[in-house]
Amino acid sequence: MEDTKIAVGVSYVVKIDGEQLGEFSSCDGLGVEVVMESREEGGNNSFVWQLPTRLKFPNVKLSRPVGSGTSQPILAWISKAPNITPSTAVIEAQNAIGEKIAGWQLSQVVPVRWSGPSLTPDQPKVLTETLELAHHGISGE
Template structure:
């Protein structure tokens, strides 16, 4: 019997080139889809041609409680004020023991949005932050 480990959706470590942004507790939006173009053929009323045109990648949203690593995100945004520099973002899904189960490398990643915590003394909740990334696609393993 072969033992396989499954990624527990507890820890996602994010790196930009060689800079580690730390661990995130949720990752949403890893995916892609073909944009379809419809063509109607004259005299053929039984179907419409569905033609794949290009791949479209959704933005990736990462969330976590605010930590000391939060300053790395604001520093990254601040460094973009002088010009946008795309990076390779690597997202690693890890087990509770820290073993990497799966990873995704996002080519040409840039930050789209950072949302900081909502702070209120009336509602004592965990202070959360969210980072949203846009990218040009997934790199093949080993690149």
């Protein structure tokens, strides 16, 4: 069966504990790595045991063009740090007409960094902002 809801013209809607932070144009870092430990068995020289030890989650970076009020919900959330309680984040990929294509839920999310646009007069370009999140788990939605 052919899937007609493909990821073309994608934007990413982000919610933190149900509060919408808006749409982002790029999302980088969704993933998980199984950290392996190598063990050499005494007397067995033909191979090395590869044992899974823990999961490692990279930070997620979300970027978008700056618009009127785009930074306000992010900065309001970050301003609660360092007393911020780890949150749940939902990232939904949407196609060009706003249909949900896929979704991911991140657990125990905390903000790591927000960076605003570089304001330089030498070259006109789209001003962007980036939000970086650390988390302790990912699941499909």
